[in-house]
Amino acid sequence: MDSITELVHMGKEKMGTWKKLGVVGVPVSKGQRRDGTDKGPKFLRDGGLLERLKKIGCEVKDYGDVDFGYIDNDMPHEHVKNPRNIARGSLKTADQVERCLRTEGHCLAIGGDHSMAIGTIIGHARVHPDMAVLWIDAHADINTPLTSDSGNIHGMPLSFVAHELDPYVPHMPGWDEVQPCIGLDQIAWIGLRDVDPLERKIIDKFDMNAFSMHDIDLHGIKNILDMALKAVDPEGVRPIHVSFDVDALDPVHTPSTGTPVSGGLSVREMCYIAEELALTGRLAMIDVAEVNPALGDSKDVDVTVRTTIDVIARFYGQRRQGIAPTGTDIPQATIRRNSLINAL
Numbered sequence: 001m002d003s004i005t006e007l008v009h010m011g012k013e014k015m016g017t018w019k020k021l022g023v024v025g026v027p028v029s030k031g032q033r034r035d036g037t038d039k040g041p042k043f044l045r046d047g048g049l050l051e052r053l054k055k056i057g058c059e060v061k062d063y064g065d066v067d068f069g070y071i072d073n074d075m076p077h078e079h080v081k082n083p084r085n086i087a088r089g090s091l092k093t094a095d096q097v098e099r100c101l102r103t104e105g106h107c108l109a110i111g112g113d114h115s116m117a118i119g120t121i122i123g124h125a126r127v128h129p130d131m132a133v134l135w136i137d138a139h140a141d142i143n144t145p146l147t148s149d150s151g152n153i154h155g156m157p158l159s160f161v162a163h164e165l166d167p168y169v170p171h172m173p174g175w176d177e178v179q180p181c182i183g184l185d186q187i188a189w190i191g192l193r194d195v196d197p198l199e200r201k202i203i204d205k206f207d208m209n210a211f212s213m214h215d216i217d218l219h220g221i222k223n224i225l226d227m228a229l230k231a232v233d234p235e236g237v238r239p240i241h242v243s244f245d246v247d248a249l250d251p252v253h254t255p256s257t258g259t260p261v262s263g264g265l266s267v268r269e270m271c272y273i274a275e276e277l278a279l280t281g282r283l284a285m286i287d288v289a290e291v292n293p294a295l296g297d298s299k300d301v302d303v304t305v306r307t308t309i310d311v312i313a314r315f316y317g318q319r320r321q322g323i324a325p326t327g328t329d330i331p332q333a334t335i336r337r338n339s340l341i342n343a344l
């Protein structure tokens with residue numbers, strides 16, 4: 001090996017993860033009943049997310065936050081809460097995500113409650129209708145407005161984007177332009193452990209790809225990720241959309257979230273998922289949902305934000321085995337070592 005510089009360039013090629021991406025903030029909170037997820041994008045940015053991505057060699061453009069600009073008097077439709085605001089915000093999100101994907105080739109959407117994914121999936125489908133969706137979550141989020149007990153739209157996003165469920169979704173005011181865009185066979189869940197009875201009925205009826213924590217205990221995370229990918233992307237060619245709800249992780253790691261469920265993914269399992277998916281080279285879009293900095297004490301918020309940023313970095317090429325420095329950002333110590341090695 002001639003020089004460290006050469007090593008640096010080798011590492012860069014091998015990684016294949018030096019990425020250009022756009023970041024879109026989706027500060028939605030009205031998909032559930034607690035204030036605070038609207039501050040998710042701010043806390044992730046203030047927690048150093050963009051700097052972290054740049055440090056690992058990403059070229060990052062910040063598209064700012066989608067302007068939700070909530071309208072007043074958004075009366076519930078039946079028991080579904082904030083229908084007009086969520087529909088409006090979802091369409092704005094879709095436009096912003098589409099613009100970001102067409103310009104940067106990759107979009108990282110930071111939320112926001114999980115109703116954010118209505119807009120991100122619609123926007124993504126305009127660019128890659130054949131995408132594969134990996135929904136990493138304790139919850140299935142496939143209630144329809146009729147099956148939902150809570151009336152919270154963050155528990156329903158998948159029902160609005162899937163063609164097969166269109167006949168089961170009643171018309172709601174403001175929702176004309178929110179149209180299904182993917183098939184149920186394009187979706188796989190990982191991490192489920194709190195699935196409502198009628199959601200289970202939908203999963204069974206359509207024979208969907210649902211991998212629970214039980215399945216992970218049985219087969220191990222490697223096999224489950226392989227099975228999930230094989231289910232949604234058998235040829236290994238599709239652009240991948242990861243919708244990551246931070247409550248997929250065990251609440252000891254992400255306590256500041258609205259619907260924590262014990263017995264979740266370990267950070268190790270999540271890092272494995274993220275590192276493996278990065279290696280496919282086909283990640284097109286990532287949602288990060290349900291960080292709620294208004295919940296828990298400052299320690300809870302801190303560990304939630306830090307863990308979330310840590311996981312995100314692994315989707316963009318940070319690896320536990322270590323990464324070589326980038327060609328443009330060789331640390332001073334490396335340059336000193338370089339001349340030393342060349343002198344030997």
Ligand SMILES: NC(=[NH2+])NCCC[C@H](N)C(=O)O
Pocket residue numbers: 113114115139141143148149150151152154155156194196245247259290
């Ligand atoms: N994105 C989430 N955290 N969703 C939780 C959904 C909980 C419950 N299944 C509901 O529909 O209300």
Ligand SMILES: [Mn+2]
Pocket residue numbers: 137138139245247248259290
């Ligand atoms: Mn969830």
Ligand SMILES: [Mn+2]
Pocket residue numbers: 114137139141154245289
């Ligand atoms: Mn969710």
